[in-house]
Amino acid sequence: MYSLSAGASGVSIAGQQLSLHATSPSPAVFASARKDSKCDFCVSTLGSKAAINTTTTKDWASALKEANDGKGMDLVIDFVSAPYFQGNLDVLNMDGKVVMLGNMGGTILPEGVNIAGFLMKRARFQGSTLRSRSAEYQGKLRDLFEEKVLPELVSGKYKNPVEKVLPMEKIQEAHGKYPWKTVNR
Numbered sequence: 001m002y003s004l005s006a007g008a009s010g011v012s013i014a015g016q017q018l019s020l021h022a023t024s025p026s027p028a029v030f031a032s033a034r035k036d037s038k039c040d041f042c043v044s045t046l047g048s049k050a051a052i053n054t055t056t057t058k059d060w061a062s063a064l065k066e067a068n069d070g071k072g073m074d075l076v077i078d079f080v081s082a083p084y085f086q087g088n089l090d091v092l093n094m095d096g097k098v099v100m101l102g103n104m105g106g107t108i109l110p111e112g113v114n115i116a117g118f119l120m121k122r123a124r125f126q127g128s129t130l131r132s133r134s135a136e137y138q139g140k141l142r143d144l145f146e147e148k149v150l151p152e153l154v155s156g157k158y159k160n161p162v163e164k165v166l167p168m169e170k171i172q173e174a175h176g177k178y179p180w181k182t183v184n185r
Contacts, residue, residue, distance in 0.1 A: 001068055003091060006079040007031025007051050008038035011101065015077060016046045017158045018149070030064055030073065045159060054084075061087035072096065080105040089117040097124040 002019050004012045012031065020026045031042040031051040039051035050067035054060045065072055072093040078084055079102035088098045117123060130138060152158050166174045 001028045001030065001071060001073045001093070002075045002077065003030045003032070003064055003073040004077045005032050005054075005084055005088075006102075006104065007033040007042040007046075007048065008035075009079060011079065012042075012077075013046060013161065014158075016042065016048055020047050021152070021157065027074075028068060030067060032060055032064070041161075045161065059087075061091040064091050075099070077101060079103075082106040082109050085109055086113045089115070089121075089123065092117065092121055092123050095122050095124075097126065100125070100127045101129065 004015050004019075006012050007016065008031075016029050016031060019029045028049045029047070031039070031046075031048045032054045033039050033042065033051060034053065034055045036053055036056075039053050042048040042051040050064070052060045052063045052067065057063045073091050074093050074096050076088045076092060076096070076098045078088055078098060078100050081100055081103035083105040092098060118125070130141075133141075149158065153160060164174075
């Protein structure tokens with residue numbers, strides 16, 4: 001059983017589909033998002049078993065377990081980070097793993113986070129980002145994507161939903177609706 005936060009984000013859209021088609025039988029995939037419409041999209045369009053609205057569901061970790069017949073998750077893929085840390089640990093199965101791919105919600109854990117679950121569940125926590133990977137590694141990943149995923153994307157097996165297309169002249173407008181700040185590199 002897998003759980004992905006930010007379920008309607010580009011990476012989670014890909015992650016849900018890749019997870020569902022990676023092995024046979026397919027694992028149960030669950031998602032979370034902050035809007036009901038995004039949760040509905042994860043289930044109806046992407047094939048997740050259930051999606052939980054973390055804005056309206058106070059104890060989303062328990063809600064995910066309930067959606068999975070009372071069972072936790074073997075793998076949690078998280079993009080939000082600090083505010084989801086406790087919930088990720090709570091929903092994790094024994095010997096489960098949390099992979100953090102982003103920190104959209106910040107990097108400082110809220111007061112009261114109880115890390116005892118790491119010991120009791122023999123949990124693993126791993127961070128990962130492509131930015132810290134070598135050009136060689138990124139090239140191999142690109143080649144793997146081209147070989148294994150691209151044909152399935154072209155065939156229609158994987159969906160590539162596009163909400164809206166804007167002309168290049170409106171690129172600033174397209175990015176202006178998002179809450180993150182521009183970072184000079």
